[in-house]
Amino acid sequence: MPVWDDGNWPGLPSLEGDLEAEICVVGLGGSGLAAIHELLRLGRSVAGLDAAPVAGGAAGRNGGFLLAGLAKFYHQTVAEQGRDFARRVYQATLEQIARMKEETPEAIRQVGSLRIAASADELQDCEAHLHALRADGFPAEPYSGPEGEGLLIPSDAAFNPLLRCRTLAERALQAGARLFEYSPALRVSGREVQTPRGRVHCQKVLVAVDGKLERLFPELEGQIRTARLQMLATAPVEVRFTRPVYRRWGYDYWQQLPDGRLALGGMRDAGGEEEWTTQDAPSEKVQQHLERLLAQLGIQAPITHRWAASVAYTQTGLPIVEEVRPAVWAIGGYSGTGNVVGALLGREAAAMLAGVRPSGTLFL
Template sequence: MNLLYANDRPGEYPASWYADTATPLPPAPALDGDIRAEVCIVGAGYTGLSAALHLARAGRNVVLIDAHRAGWGASGRNGGQVGSGQRVEAPEMEEMFGRDTARTLWQIGEDAKQLVKDLIAELAIECELAPGILYTDHKPAHTAEMRRHARHMNEQYGQPLEFLDHDALRDHLGTDAYASGVLDPTAAHLHPLNYALGLARAVRAAGVRLHENTPALAREGTTIVTRRGRIRADHVILACNGYLGDLDRGIARRVMPINNYILATEPLGEERARALIRHNHAVADAKFVVNYFRLTRDHRLLFGGGESYSYRFPDDIAAKARKPMLEIFPQLRDVKITHAWGGTLGITMNRLPYLTRPAPGVLSASGYSGHGVALATLCGALVAEAITGDSPRFETMARLAHRTFPGPSSWRTPLLAFAMSWYALRDRL
């Protein structure tokens, strides 16, 4: 089953709160005929949009195609969190790679966060950017470790994390579900679809030829085959993440698509909304199957939770996300759900992005493992740098070893579902 068409209508954004509140971008024409370009980019999410923008600014002739619309995939559906560093915490990276490499990878993640903020300011993108992410843990046994982590990041990385015990956390959140947390004031949250559409406007203004509703059917060297034409290029960038399909089986063995779900409540009113999240920070908890949530400008709660590993979204997405929401905020049992949607992201075995050159003239970046708002934006820029000149940061990321998911493709989904069910059980113990 092709994930591009498994759950959504061709060429239409999902019926999300983001789509309902987006600043519309006029559709770009589908490709009709054979064309030539210096660089052809497949996928108009954050990676492809950022790569296209940076290449166009470097004077390259760029074609950007998407099977649906710009920002249609994970880029327009996610929780909107612009996190610090990498998806893997710095102490864990120190154990994996040593302190020097961990510091380099952490700084690359910090560069990613800053690039998002810089692009939003430079391009005047209206996407509700707001500071602060609160990371929480539900287990009292982890409180001492949370305190040590905040101290380590302050002392060794200059990261101004604020440790919060249970009582301090209650000043931030209207729930007793969590035992401790850390506040990262340098992280941020935003409207992810409006951010993607802002990048798309900049890409078109920079002279990039954008073709929507133009799925890539095959790659023949550096030629991309579409339904109604071929794109012959000197370089190809695969920026498809969880929607790669069969375009490159080597990448597909290392980047696993999984589905995740978000709901939006009805407007709660400012007083009730602030009783849930007092200081308008985004929140992500420490469970392996992460719950994440934040408020909107019109005082709704956006809540993400629940993953699945089949191709199809569940019949009742709202129920899947509502269950963990009520475990954290039982006071919302009477609240109506106005929107619920799913999306597909790409994860790797080590939870770090997978940057690679799978063939001569071909580059790829994907597998952001839930940290993609910032990292996908930067990795698009790094892929562009690798084409236009030297990119030490691209090479650093490309040197990371990425294991393949075990077994043939038919095994991966049930094996991952079994593993994630085990971790979900462990979260509850």
């Protein structure tokens, strides 16, 4: 169980029997729920399914970071994708963070984030990152403090991902969406989604799943690859970290919650090839490395939670958005940082499926 779960979610029913909706959304995480809200706003009838509880995958089991931009650092995106695209994506994700804070202020703390260097090479890369952001007018500052040296990005935020998703699900239900948990999609076509005990008859389907997406759609084999990300959390300790921290090229990350508990994750590289897996139970090897990192940070509090999640990576760092079958669209592949860009892409995909193509779309 992730540290975000307070045990108070009442749960939703599984799908029993047949129902009809204009659009069926598979996946009730951050991107799927963003899509559902956009579809409701546009007046479409929506059914939403998930194989687990709401945000039972990576959407509710991640580190709780809201970071602007894509998975690759801003200067890398500029170099690989061009300045115009990088600038537009970064600006759109800044606006998405602001939107998320307005939607669920109780779940979000806009405290900024720290990227901390663990080597001289990484510190030099932090400087290139800083200069690229400043060159395009985005907020960033050099940083030196108890966490180390690197850069501060004041526009980023920390949040409780499970609280946000469950709040969005409750609001979607109140607005007329029909949502079902423990209803895995066994067969998907543009006219029907079949689950173990029911079917959704529809006109279009949006599959908003990140990890294990290639298992649902073999058509995506080779474009994405699922990995396991692991975390742990401690009992409350004296406040040491006022901002979420990314360190060692993003392989280590942590944040301290308002009640003093520390949520810490990463060390995927220490797990090696074994972490390229669709298994999402914590492994002893990576958890031991996380415990060592905890000790290096001087934290001696008892460990209270251990968990893992499946996420999908792409070689380019760009997310997947593809019509994999007629009238069936898939989005995912956020390469470990999907909280913001996933919600943004969910909204874009929903508008497209509803027949609306607003100007300024990024991925469609």
